Amino acid sequence: MSSKRTYDAAKDTDEGHACANSVNQNDSSSLHIAIIGSGSAAFACAIKAAESGASVTLIEKAEHVGGTCVNVGCVPSKILIRATQLMQHQRANPFDGITNMQPEIQRSLLSQQINTRVDELREAKYQSILDRNPAITLIRGSACFKDARTLFIDKPDGSQQTLNPDKIMVATGSTPTIPDIEGLNDTPFWTSTKAIFYEAVPQSLAVIGSSAVAVEIAQAYARLGSKVTILARHTLLYSEDSLLGEELTECFKEEGIRVLEYTQAHKVSYNDNLFTLITDDHTLEVQQLLIATGRRANTSELDLQAAGVETDKSGTILVNDQLQSSVKHIYAAGDCTTIPQFVYVAAAAGTKAALNMTGTPAKLDLTTMPAVIFTDPQIATVGLTEKQAEAKGYDVTSRVLAMENVPRALANFNTQGFIKLVAETTSGKLLGAQILAHEGGEIVQSAALAIANSMTVEELASMLFPYLTMVEALKLCAQTFNKDIKNLSCCAG
Template identity: 65%
Template sequence: MQSVSIAIIGSGSAAFACAIKAVDRGAQVTLVEDAKVIGGTCVNVGCVPSKILIRAAQLAEQQRRPPFTGIQSHEPQIDRALLIRQQSDRVEELRQAKYQNILDENPNITLLRGRARFCDARTLSVRSSDGTEQTLRADKFLIASGAQPTLPSINGLAETPYWTSDDAVFAEDAPQHLLVIGASVVAVELAQAYRRLGSEVTVLARHTLLRNEDPLLGEELTRVFEGEGIRVLEQTEASRVTHKEGEFILETNSGEIHGDRLLVATGRNPNTSGLNLDGIGVEIGPGGVVRVNDALRTSIPHIFAAGDCSDMPQFVYVAAAAGTRAAINMTGGNARLDTSTMPAVIFTDPQVATVGMSEQDARLCGIETDSRVLTLENVPRALANFDTRGFIKLVVEAGGQRLLGVQILAHEGGEVIQSAALALRNRMTVEQLADQLFPYLTMAEGLKLCAQTFAGDVKRLSCCAG
């Protein structure tokens, strides 16, 4: 069988997952990348550096406000330059280990530097930084060009030295007062991190925090934020931004707001505008997102897409799974990507973790639901931690009691949600979940306790009652 040639636009998680699987199945792969470094968003400016920053901020907060009375609190001494140096070193280490080493060790993967554009459905034009161009023909293509921060349409904003998340995760200076425009994942994660690292923080939410999630998650997270001194302005939009003598001035419907730094975190748009997708007939959606089916095929069968430029959920693990499945399908296989039981985590503290349907989702699908909310003072691990902020919510199908979705706000909620995802994947009922053995004094035991509330009052159970 003749080797399949595959051209991949991008060098992030989706691109490398596809390349690795494709060469394992006998293909020849060329990656086309115009960024200075390989690896895409996650390792360079997203998941890895942001989670390092968030963890450092969490440890600082534990020094400032330990939950145990026998541990003396004190204001942490924070050296931002040292933190950023350590963070950057780890990013470079992971980029080398997970991306560059793969290129160096695999002769069947070639990296071509330059900006790609489709000439036709079988040919790419690649323009290098010195202006020279070359063409690249392939049997199959993967569009894995990623996404970039969105800039909202606010008068004056583009003329100011605002931050995107790319800037905020590596900033060595600590703002006195950070203003955050946005109320979703990146906005809430970085808002809390900067507050814990010593900045005053104000969040401008056009609606409420985490508007696209179950409303209880946003309500409770807002309570947590306000308890930490973060000012949350709901139903607030900026109409104009100016920057004078080191100060940002935001004109909003809630009045004039001042701060020395401004973070704009209102989402990300796909990097597809220069690819000529319209010209070759690839179907795109709002904002230039590439439409794909569950086999990762676009409207042109030999062209695939994966990662943040596609209409799949914007999570790195989805991107990698999509890239792998695309490679299988490019090389004669038949793989599908099912995201119906995809867990998601927002790395605030407590963490927001979800899987499956919310009550609102089920209602839109015409499914009648039942649900229970267990507050964390009913979870022994949370009591032992002296941190009972948050809840666990189970949504089930009325009648049959099959689990439909789980929403969690809890310390280490991201570690708990995978158990819930497996329960959904196996179509468990709450009775079956309640009958499972969970280790005592784990946060995951909260899933069992919440399941037990469908049949009775867990306050009337003894410790670790089965």
Template identity: 55%
Template sequence: MSGPGLRVVVIGSGSAGRPGADRHRRLGRFPSIPGLAGTPYWTSTEALTAETIPQRLAVIGGSVVALELAQAFVRLGSRVTLLARSTLLSREDAALGEGLAEILRAEGLDLRLHSVPQRVAHVGGRFRLTLADGMLESEALLVATGRRANTAALGLQTVGLETDAEGRIAVDAHLRTGVDWIHAAGDCTALPQYMYVAAAAGTRAAINMTGGDASLDLAAMPASTSRRCQPRPRGDASLDLAAMPAVVFTDPQVATVGLSEQQAKARGLEAESRTLSLDNVPRALANFDTRGFVKLVAERGSGRLLGAQILAAEAGEMIQSAALALAAGMTVDDLAGRLFPYLTMVEGLKLCAQTFSRDVSPLSCCAG
């Protein structure tokens, strides 16, 4: 990459690795495990294109991709052992990982928390993982501990553009980098690694590189405690990541938006929460599936909604209502007073909001 003759550039190189001799170095944030680099381990790419189902599969990782693929291979018939360095979904509310762990174990997943292999070997077509408490063998090994930004081969240093330790490019709210004629978007930056965030960032980068002025709101939470939706000025294409929903496609799904109670308190907010088990949601009872819960986090005193965490089969369909409520600056009383159609899972949001001021367990249906 070089500057002369270029008016403006957008970098969108993503985080997908490319096979080759330096595959291990380039593919992701891998644990430093002796022997791993020289073995034919899988990343998510190989796991999704595998033509056979391994009798035994070991998975290293405890976050989104590791959990989604581990459960998928259990259901395809593999005996799956998942090794997580910490707890499941350790960056989220602890109740989400704990609840999902119980469900996955019941489904047959051999889940081992706080466990990282001390050594990996591949002998006779099998993987041998040395653990603190013994040896684990498997026909396949999936390493799902994160992806590295795909920037190493771009020669960014030749134009004075630096990256962090994981190869990510720093950008501001307008997707500008430290070099005034270069913008960046997607997984090669430090933005959340979601397709919809990358698409929104790419759109705004394109607007800005052609003379527009579109921003990506990187604030973790709205600054005002009395925020409400206001009409946007014409031409304002900003994106507010404070209300960015995220979904883990396990079964049941995990969906979040905003802050957990712990995150809110860490930011100095007076926060409180309520958790509603799904046996209080009529549709969950009708579905004969009451696994999971709805949890809402609110600012103490004002009742302003700060975040939502959901563990439910339809969590991904439910979370957008919470995201809209968060973006609108609604309180839990606002949410509790809205009309939600009866016998839908999203009614669980209303019921959970009502628990801030009443006991909903005696209700038979149609919470008012």
């Protein structure tokens, strides 16, 4: 697990207390589970727990159920990204005989369409589940711990409700982290939510941040027509394999996106509808400013200390691979915990937590967790990088295949990017894949399956892949461990 601390055996802060609603560990028919939050982790947990016979109470203080992903994160951002990709295709396509044209952009209509699809998916995937499942009840309000066994809920009408559930899961998600920059809080800066739904296009945009959210929105606004500058404290995608950030930076520069590496803003001001950013080497004036420097756990209002739940210094809940906190009947999942901040990981964690709470032992295994950053070309990774593998004691070898060697990329007249495979030297076992490619997110799952099944690069190279697909790049890269693919004909195994 990628947690800063895990527990072999979570402690119970109330060992002598027999819960009034205690049940047999293997009988969930009278088990009451309370879940704070209503996002992907919360709903996955609620559904699985209800299937096992438990009664579930969801507690949500926000106006809408569904959490970050459907409301202000994954869904609306990917709609925006796809729309701007089509705009870019109109401006610049690689084919002779097709005339490029400047797209007409009505940002307000696009924002309305995004909102409509968000409403539809929230209704279909969240609200309708509440309406159909009598075992799941929603309470509107803000929850906090009185002690390890008791929750207080402050309701919108000013009343308070007390719950004493058998088990509790915290799934309160996260919010954007705002850096400590002089003057920043006195300005109308954007976070990602504002940027996704904004109904106009600024002439210029500065983005402070260099991870997934920063680069996705930066490119989207560049394609909408803004002049975009990214301020990266280190390099783009600093925590990934360095080649990914280097190549993405070059792709961005080709699109006119300015990337300032090793640059931090020390002071920000806002006058006459312009932001002024002062760094060590630059003074920038832009019409809009986006802060995308990461996210922090939403736990400050829960009074976790009263329950004895341990967190790291930022308030992130420490969990083990069964999603238990330091208090054995209190679980946590999603962005408020030390597990990776991906919605599908949150959902998987919620399901595993429900199994554990209802008497079926289950662990969250993240060894083959794929990840995608939806830039164009896309970043897709799974398994270990070279540095990570070496740190774990592996003797590793790797190969990098430029996409100019992939027939589908050549046929598309778009050869940006590469595929990198990392393998154990002695066995040839595939350990990791790092991909920068158009539709890279559609390629990476094949690599994840190969790693999950302990395949060697030779086995991967000998598999049949359909010709003129992007995923064939995996086979070609695997072949480079033992062959010079320039000496092979098309489709040669």
